Amino acid sequence: xxxxxxxxxxxSEEIKAEIKSEVSILRARGIIPGLAAVxxxxxxxxxxxxxxxxxxxxxxxxYSDVIAKDRSCGQSEILDLIDELNARDDIDGIxxxxxxxxxxxxxxxxxxxxxxxxxxxxxxxxxxxxxxGRPAFEPATPLGILELLDxxxxxxxxxxxxxxxxxxxVGRPLAVMLAHKSSKANATVTVCHTGTKDIxxxxxxxxxxxxxxxxxxxxTGDMIRPGAVVIDxxxxxxxxxxxxxxxxxxxxVDFESVNEVAGALTPVPGGVGxxxxxxxxxxxxxxxxRRHNLD
Amino acid sequence: xxxxxxxxxxxSEEIKAEIKSEVSILRARGIIPGLAAVxxxxxxxxxxxxxxxxxxxxxxxxYSDVIAKDRSCGQSEILDLIDELNARDDIDGIxxxxxxxxxxxxxxxxxxxxxxxxxxxxxxxxxxxxxxGRPAFEPATPLGILELLDxxxxxxxxxxxxxxxxxxxVGRPLAVMLAHKSSKANATVTVCHTGTKDIxxxxxxxxxxxxxxxxxxxxTGDMIRPGAVVIDxxxxxxxxxxxxxxxxxxxxVDFESVNEVAGALTPVPGGVGxxxxxxxxxxxxxxxxRRHNLD
Numbered sequence: 333x334x335x336x337x338x339x340x341x342x343x344s345e346e347i348k349a350e351i352k353s354e355v356s357i358l359r360a361r362g363i364i365p366g367l368a369a370v371x372x373x374x375x376x377x378x379x380x381x382x383x384x385x386x387x388x389x390x391x392x393x394x395y396s397d398v399i400a401k402d403r404s405c406g407q408s409e410i411l412d413l414i415d416e417l418n419a420r421d422d423i424d425g426i427x428x429x430x431x432x433x434x435x436x437x438x439x440x441x442x443x444x445x446x447x448x449x450x451x452x453x454x455x456x457x458x459x460x461x462x463x464x465g466r467p468a469f470e471p472a473t474p475l476g477i478l479e480l481l482d483x484x485x486x487x488x489x490x491x492x493x494x495x496x497x498x499x500x501x502v503g504r505p506l507a508v509m510l511a512h513k514s515s516k517a518n519a520t521v522t523v524c525h526t527g528t529k530d531i532x533x534x535x536x537x538x539x540x541x542x543x544x545x546x547x548x549x550x551x552t553g554d555m556i557r558p559g560a561v562v563i564d565x566x567x568x569x570x571x572x573x574x575x576x577x578x579x580x581x582x583x584x585v586d587f588e589s590v591n592e593v594a595g596a597l598t599p600v601p602g603g604v605g606x607x608x609x610x611x612x613x614x615x616x617x618x619x620x621x622r623r624h625n626l627d
Numbered sequence: 628x629x630x631x632x633x634x635x636x637x638x639s640e641e642i643k644a645e646i647k648s649e650v651s652i653l654r655a656r657g658i659i660p661g662l663a664a665v666x667x668x669x670x671x672x673x674x675x676x677x678x679x680x681x682x683x684x685x686x687x688x689x690y691s692d693v694i695a696k697d698r699s700c701g702q703s704e705i706l707d708l709i710d711e712l713n714a715r716d717d718i719d720g721i722x723x724x725x726x727x728x729x730x731x732x733x734x735x736x737x738x739x740x741x742x743x744x745x746x747x748x749x750x751x752x753x754x755x756x757x758x759x760g761r762p763a764f765e766p767a768t769p770l771g772i773l774e775l776l777d778x779x780x781x782x783x784x785x786x787x788x789x790x791x792x793x794x795x796x797v798g799r800p801l802a803v804m805l806a807h808k809s810s811k812a813n814a815t816v817t818v819c820h821t822g823t824k825d826i827x828x829x830x831x832x833x834x835x836x837x838x839x840x841x842x843x844x845x846x847t848g849d850m851i852r853p854g855a856v857v858i859d860x861x862x863x864x865x866x867x868x869x870x871x872x873x874x875x876x877x878x879x880v881d882f883e884s885v886n887e888v889a890g891a892l893t894p895v896p897g898g899v900g901x902x903x904x905x906x907x908x909x910x911x912x913x914x915x916x917r918r919h920n921l922d
Contacts, residue, residue, distance in 0.1 A: 439761065459758045460751030463803065464795050466734065490824055498806050500759050507802070508758065511793050511818050518822040520829065523806050527813040529785055534815065 476607030497545030553589030720746030771902030848884030
C-alpha cells in the first residue's frame with residue numbers, strides 16, 4: 333500500500349492564510365511587518381530563492397525590500413548595509429541569502445544582524461538561546477519540519493526520531509529542537525552521519541526518519557520499518573535524459589521504494605521546501621509583534 | 628569481572644600538570660592568567676565549589692579573585708561588577724557561581740559577561756557558536772567528559788552514545804559536542820529523557836552511556852550491554868544511616884550492579900567532578916592565550 337503523502341505545499345498554504353489574517357489585523361492598526369532580503373553576487377539559485385521569498389511576503393501582506401549587491405561588493409559595504417537595516421523602523425526581519433560571494437565573511441555578516449531581526453535564526457545569540465531552551469528565533473527549515481509533523485498528525489512526542497545529517501542549518505538545530513520538552517517536540521532523537529557505523533540499523537528502529545544529508549536517494553525502503561514517517565529535506569540535482577534540460581531534482585529519499593514501506597512521506601518538491609518559506613514569514617511576523625510589544 | 632574504574636581524579640591531575648607547565652611558560656613572559664569567581668548569597672554548596680575552583684587555580688599558577696556579594700545584592704550591582712571584570716586587564720575568565728539568589732536574573736548576568744571571558748561557556752554567543760560548530764568556549768562538564776573518554780582510551784568516534792538527560796548544562800551541549808566531526812567526538816548520539824518510551828532499550832544498545840538526569844542510582848546493570856562504558860554525571864544526596872551525618876553522595880548510576888556488567892565506569896566522587904574543574908582551568912588558559920594573541 334503506498335504511503336500517505338504529506339503535502340508541505342498544502343500545509344504551508346494553511347499557515348500563510350493564518351499569517352495573512354494576522355497581518356491584516358496589524359495593518360488595520362497601522363503596523364506593516366517588513367522583511368529585507370540581501371542578495372549579493374549573481375548566483376541564479378540565490379536569486380530564485382529570494383524571489384520566491386518576496387513573492388510569499390506579498391501573498392500575506394508583508395512588505396519586502398530586496399537589496400541586490402553586485403559581486404564586487406566589499407565586506408564593509410555589506411556590514412554598513414546591515415547596520416542601516418538594523419536601524420530602519422520599517423524592517424522587522426533581515427535575511428542574507430546564503431551563499432555570499434567567497435571574498436565575503438558570511439559569519440561576520442550574520443553576527444552584525446540585530447538578533448531581534450534575525451528571522452533566519454542564524455545569529456549565534458539566537459542559536460545559543462535555542463540550545464539553552466530559551467525563547468529565540470528558530471531556523472526556518474527545522475521550524476518548518478516541526479510544524480509539518482505536528483499539523484499532519486505525526487506529532488513526534490514520545491517517538492524515536494533518527495536524523496540523517498549533522499549540518500549547521502538543519503541536522504544540528506533540528507536535533508536540539510526535537511528533543512525539547514515542548515508540545516511540538518519531546519522526541520527521543522538520534523543524529524546519524526558519515527561517522528555512524530550502521531545507519532540502516534538506526535533508521536530501521538526509528539518511528540520517524542528525517543533525511544538531511546544531501547545524498548540523492550540515499551534512504552531506501554529496506555532501511556525503514558513498515559509504517560515509519562519519512563521527511564525528506566534533500567534537494568539534489570541529478571542527470572535525467574528523460575527530463576527537460578536533462579536534469580531533475582530529487583530528495584535524499586528514494587521515493588519509489590520508501591513509498592512502498594513508509595506510513596507517510598513528504599515529496600520533493602512540495603514537501604519541506606514550502607514549509608521553510610512559511611517559517612520565514614512566521615518569524616517575520618513574530619519579530620514585528622515583538623518590536624511593537626504585542627506579545 | 629568488575630569494570631575498569633576510570634579515575635577522573637587521576638586524569639584531571641594529568642591535565643592540571645600540563646596547564647601548570649603552560650602557565651609557568653606564560654609567567655616567564657610576564658603573563659599571569661586570571662580568573663574571577665563571583666559568589667552571591669550564602670549557599671554553602673556554592674561557597675564550597677568556588678573554594679575548590681580557587682584552590683585548583685592556585686595549584687596551577689592561575690591568579691584567582693573571589694568576589695563575594697551578600698544575599699541583598701541587587702541586579703544592577705551584579706551587572707556593574709561584571710562590567711568591571713570585563714574591563715579588568717588582569718582577569719581573563721569570569722565565572723558566576725550558579726545558582727544566584729532568586730531575586731537576581733541569572734540569564735541577564737550571564738549575557739553581560741564578555742563572551743571572550745566566558746570560561747563557563749554559558750553565554751548565548753558561545754552556545755550558539757558551539758551549535759554552529761565554530762570555535763567557542765565549551766561548557767566545563769561536557770568538555771571534561773570528552774577529555775575523560777579520550778584520555779582513558781574510550782574515544783567515542785564511531786560509537787553509539789546514549790545520553791540520559793537533556794539539561795541545559797550537560798545533556799544538550801554534550802549531545803552537540805559528541806556529534807561534531809572532531810577527533811574527540813564523531814559519535815552517533817541519542818538523547819533520552821522523561822519523554823522517552825523505553826529508556827532501557829536505548830541504553831542496552833549503546834556502546835557508551837552517559838547518565839546526567841539527576842536521579843539517584845537510576846541506571847542499573849540490567850540496562851546496559853556487557854562491556855559498555857558508563858559515565859556518571861550525577862551527584863545526589865541520599866539518606867544513609869551508616870554514614871557520618873546520615874547522608875552520602877551517589878551518582879545517577881547504581882555503581883554495584885553496573886560494575887558487574889560494564890567494561891569501564893566512572894566513580895562518584897572522583898569521576899566527572901574533578902574533570903569539570905580541570906576544564907575550567909583549560910578554558911581560563913585558552914582565554915588568556917586568546918587575549919594575548921598567542922594562538
